[in-house]
Amino acid sequence: MNATTGARERLVAAAQQMFAAQGVGATSPRQVLDASGVGQGSLYHHFPTKHDLAVAAVGATVDDALAAARRDLDPGDAGTEDPVARVVAYLERPRDALAGCKVGRLTSDQAVMDDDGLHDVVTAYFVRLLDAVAATLREAGLPDAVARDRAHAAVAVVQGGYVLARATGDPDAMSAAVRGFVALLRTPAPTEGAR
Amino acid sequence: MNATTGARERLVAAAQQMFAAQGVGATSPRQVLDASGVGQGSLYHHFPTKHDLAVAAVGATVDDALAAARRDLDPGDAGTEDPVARVVAYLERPRDALAGCKVGRLTSDQAVMDDDGLHDVVTAYFVRLLDAVAATLREAGLPDAVARDRAHAAVAVVQGGYVLARATGDPDAMSAAVRGFVALLRTPAPTEGAR
DNA sequence: GTCTATAACGCGATAGAC
């Protein structure tokens, strides 16, 4: 915590919080500046435009989120070798459902979607997350196409769970969605291809 | 299309389009006004505040969306008595995935969530949608708790599918999520309670 | 490297003529 640990880091941390709570477009540089406690000149010294600040803050948030998902999916951290159990661990991880997904919410933030740099960061997050889940499901012996579709469904359930929880104001809406999906995920497939 | 069919309807229609494309908070009354072709005074005559305009436009959008879902889930319109097939019809209905859900997106719009009136309209939409899907699944003989969880999962897959499609820029991300979920939904349960 | 002051612009809303 020396003098050089100051402004830049505080600005990014404050921006991450504000963006998670309000979105990027709805957050003014001025708000970030006030929350961080630095002066106006400092902000524009470290980040010439709002875009630069947003790329730094969103990038940090994406790195955190991806690391958390990989912990759930990693056999060592999850404490089980069973691939399906690890995907279930990812699905059932406690989440602040009413807050919404720090990354997923950016998807309906016009300021993010209109900014190529920011959009790319969000795209990379979901591509990597989907790849990680699909890879885990392939370990369970699923064919690639099935693993990919199921990974999309799994990640969609979490993202949709956030939407339902926020819409209804009830965090259990997320739990219910995950419960419903996990129950289906665990029913042993009746010999792939059979009806 | 007489003279009295003018301003108000045009304003609401324009607002619905702009809100769907940009969100409520990111759309200024001035933009709606320009898109609708009416004058500034007319807007504030019919809708004293932006809130009033938003309630009218979001309400109309929600009514449309709910009616569409009920058509998918209705035995008559769906053309099949099989309840699961009707839920699948809802899931597989063609959607403009890259545009995002007109209602679900509002969930991460601060201007909507901070406005009690608007929030209530969004809440009512999802409560009714979830009820309709759960009721259909109960027709299939599922116990209430299972039907509710599975309905949450189904609606979450669609909402999450929108998020994935927008994030990756690929409309097929939505199709993949739905495919993955429908495949699981169709595997016959191995006698409820058995392992 | 950090500060204060301020510019230029668009916002939501109002006034008042027609």
Next chain:
DNA sequence: GTCTATCGCGTTATAGAC
């Protein structure tokens, strides 16, 4: 019921002292 003109404020960003 519709128009134009305008108010007061907050925004993103810059200027220039320290």
